[in-house]
Structure formats: structure tokens, C-alpha cells
Amino acid sequence: xxxxxxxxxxxxxxxxxxxxxxxxxxxxxxxxxxxxxxxxxxxxxxxxxxxxxxxxxxxxxxxxxxxxxxxxxxxxxxxxxxxxxxxxxxxxxxxxxxxxxxxxxxxxxxxxxxxxxxxxxxxxxxxxxxxxxxxxxxxxxxxxxxxxxxxxxxxxxxxxxxxxxxxxxxxxxxxxxxxxxxxxxxxxxxxxxxxxxxxxxxxxxxxxxxxxxxxxxxxxxxxxxxxxxxxxxxxxxxxxxxxxxxxxxxxxxxxxxxxxxxxxxxxxxxxxxxxxxxxxxxxxxxxxxxxxxxxxxxxxxxxxxxxxxxxxxxxxxxxxxxxxxxxxxxxxxxxxxxxxxxxxxxxxxxxxxxxxxxxxxxxxxxxxxxxxxxxxxxxxxxxxxxxxxxxxxxxxxxx
Numbered sequence: 179x180x181x182x183x184x185x186x187x188x189x190x191x192x193x194x195x196x197x198x199x200x201x202x203x204x205x206x207x208x209x210x211x212x213x214x215x216x217x218x219x220x221x222x223x224x225x226x227x228x229x230x231x232x233x234x235x236x237x238x239x240x241x242x243x244x245x246x247x248x249x250x251x252x253x254x255x256x257x258x259x260x261x262x263x264x265x266x267x268x269x270x271x272x273x274x275x276x277x278x279x280x281x282x283x284x285x286x287x288x289x290x291x292x293x294x295x296x297x298x299x300x301x302x303x304x305x306x307x308x309x310x311x312x313x314x315x316x317x318x319x320x321x322x323x324x325x326x327x328x329x330x331x332x333x334x335x336x337x338x339x340x341x342x343x344x345x346x347x348x349x350x351x352x353x354x355x356x357x358x359x360x361x362x363x364x365x366x367x368x369x370x371x372x373x374x375x376x377x378x379x380x381x382x383x384x385x386x387x388x389x390x391x392x393x394x395x396x397x398x399x400x401x402x403x404x405x406x407x408x409x410x411x412x413x414x415x416x417x418x419x420x421x422x423x424x425x426x427x428x429x430x431x432x433x434x435x436x437x438x439x440x441x442x443x444x445x446x447x448x449x450x451x452x453x454x455x456x457x458x459x460x461x462x463x464x465x466x467x468x469x470x471x472x473x474x475x476x477x478x479x480x481x482x483x484x485x486x487x488x489x490x491x492x493x494x495x496x497x498x499x500x501x502x503x504x505x506x507x508x509x510x511x512x513x514x515x516x517x518x519x520x521x522x523x524x525x526x527x528x529x530x531x532x533x534x535x536x537x538x539x540x541x542x543x544x545x546x547x548x549x550x551x552x553x554x555x556x557x558x559x560x561x562x563x564x565x566x567x568x569x570x571x572x573x574x575x576x577x
Contacts, residue, residue, distance in 0.1 A: 219487035219573050223542045229266040229516040230273035235523035237277035242267065242518055243284060243300050245311035245321075245332075250287035251411070251437040254463045254505065256313050259335050261500040262511030263310050265492075268499055270519045279522060282306065286317050290385075293317035294324060301328035308332075308518040308532045310511060315339035315386040322347045331533040333517065335510035336459065338482065339389040343553040351536055351550050353514045354507075355482035355559030357386075361393025363561035363577040364431060364456065364480040369401060371563070371577075372454050372478070374428035376403040380418060380442070382434030383409050390458055391433040403427060408438055415442045419449050427453045435460040440469035447473035459483060462506045467566055478574065479564040483507050484545040485573035492544060513543035 244263050247256035260283065267281045284300050286293040293312060300306055301324060309325065309332035312318045318337040325332050326347040333351045334342075340356040368374045379402050381391030395402040404425045406418045419442075422430060430446065430453045432439050439461040446455065447470075455473065457466065459481035467474040486493055486509045496504045496512075521535035540549040546558040563574040 218575055219485040220545075221488050222491070222544060225542045226544050227513070227516045227520060227541050229270040229512075229519050231270065231520065231523045233273045235270075235274040235277035237279070237522050237527070239305055240277070240307060240522045240527070241280040241282060241303070241305040242515065243282045243303075243306045243309050243311075245284040245293075245297060245300055245309055246286055246313040246317070247288035248283060248285035250285075250289065252288055252314075252435045252460070252463075254465045255336065255435070255460065255507070256288065257502075258463075258505035258508045259310065259313055259511035261496065261502060262335075262504070262508040262513075263515040265496050265499050266512045266515035266519060269495070270516075270523075274523070277523060279519060280305070286312065288314045288317060290314075290316040290320040293321050297321040297324045301325065301330055306330065307526065307529045308521070308536075310335065310515050310518070313337060313507070314384070315342060315389065316384050318342050318350075319385055322350055325349050329529045329533060331518075331529065331536050333514040333536065335514050336483075336507045337386070338459070339385050340393070341389070343555050347554070348537075349533060351514075351554040352556065353510050353548070354545075354556070355561055356555065357390040357393045359559045360458070360480060360482050360561050361390060362397045363482075364390075364394050364458070365397035365401075367478075367480055367563050367577045368429050368431060368454075368456055369398070372429055372456070374454065375401055376425070376427040377401050377429045377431055378404040378406070378422045378425055378427040378453070379431045379433070380406050380408060380422070381432075382438055383407065384434065386460060387434040387458075391431075394431055394433065408434070408442065410438065412438055413441060415445045418442070419445050419451065422446060422453070423449050423451050429454045429456055431456045431458075432461060433458050436463050436466040436469070440466045440474075443470045443473040443477060447471075454478060456480065459506055462564055462571060464505065464571065467569060467571065474566050474569075477566050479571065480561060480577065481506060481564060482559060482561045483510060484560060485562060485564075486544075487573055489544050509544050513545050513548070516543065517541070517548060
């Protein structure tokens with residue numbers, strides 16, 4: 179699916195270089211239509227890491243890379259991250275004239291079969307000492323060993339499959355909760371908040387979709403009354419829609435991406451299915467709202483991404499620098515880029531130095547506290563619910 183919002187600014191080349199001058203709160207709203215104010219979202223912590231640092235950093239030739247989708251069927255999810263990373267690097271470089279960090283962008287289109295070649299190109303460039311990415315679980319699985327053998331630290335802001343942390347890749351770090359965390363939270367939201375006793379769990383054929391569906395079904399137990407699968411790039415969902423309609427569930431949980439999630443939700447609506455539609459972080463994008471038509475207005479989402487409602491400086495600066503509103507995982511991309519920038523500012527000059535910095539990092543970000551265990555997992559892993567209201571995806575409270 180072409181992403182018309184971004185077409186005019188995308189560079190289709192595999193890599194484009196630029197040296198850039200550039201709390202918790204519990205659910206106060208509910209599924210019945212109550213508007214959640216920004217007061218229910220976390221406030222920015224006073225000690226949140228700032229990419230600007232103290233403005234005195236000195237470095238030479240340091241390069242970071244974003245590796246992930248820039249073009250492709252679900253490009254908006256990657257672009258949300260790219261823009262957050264770009265903002266962090268711009269702010270750092272503007273504040274630190276003695277340390278100008280380059281950002282290179284490598285486009286995998288989110289495809290597991292394309293990603294290894296792209297990552298091979300990136301790891302061959304010795305100047306690259308840290309990576310933000312890869313955004314999707316399938317491409318992360320396909321490339322983790324390449325990055326590990328290159329000794330190249332990589333922090334994913336959005337790849338959630340739990341198995342990624344089980345490969346002994348000492349260079350892998352995750353910037354949010356995994357699917358075990360989200361699956362339990364999704365089941366809790368669906369049963370406690372939406373009061374669903376019968377749930378159809380539908381998954382796509384991606385590593386991400388299959389993994390998250392499995393975790394959610396396990397958490398739902400007997401309330402997962404039916405399940406089915408769809409394929410990437412599928413457009414006719416009539417067989418699955420008819421099955422769901424015959425089951426008469428209270429909720430439909432879809433684990434996949436918005437490219438298929440939007441028409442699937444629309445076809446459920448057109449069939450007269452009244453079950454509440456709950457999508458995952460891969461569906462939570464304005465592209466879903468745009469393409470799901472009349473079905474979008476009643477949709478919910480779960481996501482281990484933190485609402486940026488009260489991150490005013492970040493939101494204002496993001497809009498000004500990137501020309502777009504922040505989206506899913508924009509703030510997480512900003513956070514993990516900031517950590518890598520802090521490592522460079524502290525004197526990391528090569529891959530080994532930056533890896534050691536991240537491994538031992540312990541600090542507050544915009545979205546959460548970052549401190550990783552030996553598998554690259556965080557302990558601070560909030561999951562939030564969202565819903566569509568007046569054509570926009572809005573915070574519906576922490577689960």
C-alpha cells in the first residue's frame with residue numbers, strides 16, 4: 179500500500195546519508211466513549227535524557243544508522259521512528275558543534291528476505307557504531323546474527339517478538355515490552371474493560387502477528403473462542419469474516435499490520451459484525467483510520483508505546499522539524515537514539531565502546547526508564563490502550 183502522506187519526501191535508495199544539524203497513570207476513561215484527557219498520560223520526567231546533553235561533547239566521524247522500513251506496505255510505522263531518531267540527532271548536533279553525528283538510513287521495506295542484504299551493507303561501513311532498528315520482528319529475526327557477529331549494538335523501538343531475546347545476541351536490545359507483556363495486557367483489556375467473554379483472535383502470517391496472537395490466546399484461555407489466519411497482501415477476507423460472523427464473538431482481536439487490518443475491519447463492519455475490533459501496535463496508525471472507512475470509528479488498539487500527550491516540547495519540536503504529528507513509536511525512537519547519542523558524548527568511539535555503554539545504561543527517558551537485563555529486555559514495560567475518536571487515534575489509558 180502506497181503511503182501518500184510521505185511520498186514526496188521519501189528517497190527510494192537503500193541508504194541516504196545526512197550529517198544532521200538537525201509515572202505511571204491508570205485508565206481514567208473507558209470503552210463507552212469517555213474522552214481521556216492528557217492528564218491520564220504520563221508527564222515528562224524532570225530527569226528524562228535530553229539528546230542535547232551539556233553542549234560540550236567532542237567527537238569525530240561518529241555515525242548512527244536507522245535500518246528498517248522507509249518505503250513499503252507498512253512504511254508509516256517505520257517513518258514514525260525515523261522522524262523521532264532524526265529529531266534527536268538534529269537536536270544533538272545543533273547543541274554540540276564539536277560533535278556532529280551522522281545519521282544514515284537503510285531501507286528494508288520491512289521485508290525479512292530483503293533485510294539481510296541491507297544489514298550486510300550497513301555493517302560493512304566501519305563508521306557506523308550504533309543502530310536504531312530493526313522495527314519489525316521478522317526482519318529482526320533474519321538479521322540479528324549479522325549484527326551480533328559485527329559487534330554492532332542495535333536497539334529496536336518496536337520489534338516485539340519474545341524469541342528475539344532468546345538467541346544470545348549480545349548486541350540486541352528492545353526499547354519496549356515484548357509480546358508476552360502485550361498479550362497479557364490485551365487479554366486484560368478485552369475481558370476487563372470491554373467485558374468480552376468470547377473473542378476471535380485473528381493473526382497474519384508475520385513473525386510478529388503469529389507470536390502476538392499466540393501470547394494473547396494463551397492469556398485469554400477459554401475466552402479465545404475462535405481463531406483464524408490471513409496472509410500478507412490479502413485483500414478479500416470473506417472466508418474469515420464469515421467464520422467470525424457465525425461465531426458471534428464479543429470482540430475480534432487482530433494481530434498484524436494496518437495494511438491488511440484496515441480492509442479486514444471494514445469487511446467485518448460491512449458484514450454486520452458488531453464485535454468490538456481491537457488491533458495491535460502494528461495496526462495503530464492513522465493509515466488504518468484512513469483506510470478502514472466507517473469501521474475505524476469503533477476500533478481499539480493495544481500498544482507497548484507510551485502516549486506523548488504531555489510531552490509538549492517533544493511534540494512541538496517533532497512537528498516543527500519533521501512536518502508531521504508523532505505516531506506509534508516516535509517517542510521510543512527518539513529515546514533510543516538519545517541513548518546512543520549519550521554514549522558517543524561520553525566518549526564511545528567504536529562499536530565495542532558503544533555496546534558497553536548501552537549494556538550498562540541506567541537512565542530515564544521520555545517514555546520509561548531504560549535499564550536492560552542480560553537478554554536485552556527492559557523491566558519497565560507499560561502497555562496502553564488507544565481508541566479512535568473524531569478521526570484520530572487517542573489515548574484510552576494504561577492497561
